[in-house]
Amino acid sequence: MNVRYRVDLEESERQQLLDLTRGGTAGVRKIKRAQILLMANAGRKDAEIAEVLPVGTATVYRTKQRFVEEGLEAALQERSRRGGERKLDGQQESLLVALACSKPPKGRSRWTLTLLAGALVALTDIESVSCQTVRRRLAECDLKPWQKKMWCLPKVDAAFVARMEDILDLYAEPPDPKRPVVCFDESPTQLIGETRIPQPPQPGRPARYDYEYKRNGTANIFVHLDRHRRWRHVEATDSRANPDFARQMRDLVDIHYPDADLIRVVLDNLSTHSQAALYETFPAPQARRILRKLEFHYTPKHASWLTMAEIEIGVMNEQCLNRRIPSRPTLVDELAAWEQRRNDEGGTVNWLFTVEKARDKMARCYPQALDHLPVVEFKRPRKRRTKKSKRWIQPFKTPGKRY
DSSP states (O other): OTTTSOOOOOHHHHHHHHHHHHHSOSOHHHHHHHHHHHHHHTTOOHHHHHHHTTOOHHHHHHHHHHHHHHOHHHHHSOOOOTTOOOSSOHHHHHHHHHHHTSOOOTTOSSOOHHHHHHHHHHHSSOSOOOHHHHHHHHHHTTOOTTOOOOOOOOOOSHHHHHHHHHHHHHHHSOOOTTSOEEEEEEEEEEEEEESSOOBOOBTTBOOBOOSOEEEEEEEEEEEEEESSSSOEEEEEESOOSHHHHHHHHHHIIIIIOTTOSOEEEEEOOOTTOSTHHHHHHSOHHHHHHHHTTEEEEEOOTTOGGGSHHHHHHHHHHHHTSSSOOOSHHHHHHHHHHHHHHHHHHTOOOOOOOOHHHHHHHTTTTSOOOSTTSOOOOOOOOOOEEOTTTOOEEOTTSOTTOOO
8 A cells, every 4th residue: 555656756846845844834734744745755654754743644645645646736635535424514513603603601712622612512412523623614614713803893974984084185185385284193102111131132142131120100102293294293291181282282383383374183082182172271362372273183983093193103113112111201312313313214104095995995884875865745635524523624633632
């Protein structure tokens, strides 16, 4: 049996199998079969291959047989054995899918193959079921209950669409120095200090730092980003209350854009982002003077991704804040250096999402207009006369009853 099927790989096939085993992206079973073919091509016996990998000798034999009779791709693919019966019937498979889509057991964060197999045995008359059987049945349904993905789930209604298209139209306008568009947002950050001195990198050894750290409080970072100009401004504060927001708007009007006629600010729905914050912080004449030069454009609820400042915050976190910063003075210095460097390099956001693309991609979510419905005219019904009282009465009224 072992002499019947001999594996002779061409150089291209051998290189393909080597790339498959070294890549680390293929399935475990597929890599096992590639290793079987490589070892068989090198002259290893079936028993030796089965002991080294380890697999059964029957697996080695079947892999060599498929390679000789059907080719390389067939030998690498897994398929059911002839004559083998499915371990689960249709009702049991439906129960397995229902379990995988339900909440995990109490005390566990997610379903695993072992948990699903045990629950299936407990709820049915099956004596035992392997984790591989559960895995194959779930794979047929393209279901992976152990995975979970964070996603944005907004409620797309008329208010959502109105705010979204307002901001997208604002982004699409040509630059106007007298009417700039500024995206505004804030981000909290922690001040973390070292408890032991980190060791710098050396040849053959990466930098080392201790897992223990000291928390030195928190800080808030305000971010301004011009839509049409390669400019941004970041500022660290102790908090993000109403007075902090009001001072940022005052600086935007008096320091950053003193010659602008109107500054259109794109911001999210945080409670501090309001006109009342300026009246709470400044005298009424000063607050009114600042607000006359500001025009707020709010993002839809649960859709703060529509402000470009969030993209800039992501760049800032990756380039500047992805480390331990112990104190606020250090944070201020590092942010100032990052801001200066980013402005000098001319970094900007290439915004591609437009109103036309929104209507195309989100067509199913858009509310349906009512202008296509037919207009129904309601006519006043004629008066009718009762047979008994011979009186004229209004329609829809009960005869003989006083109104």
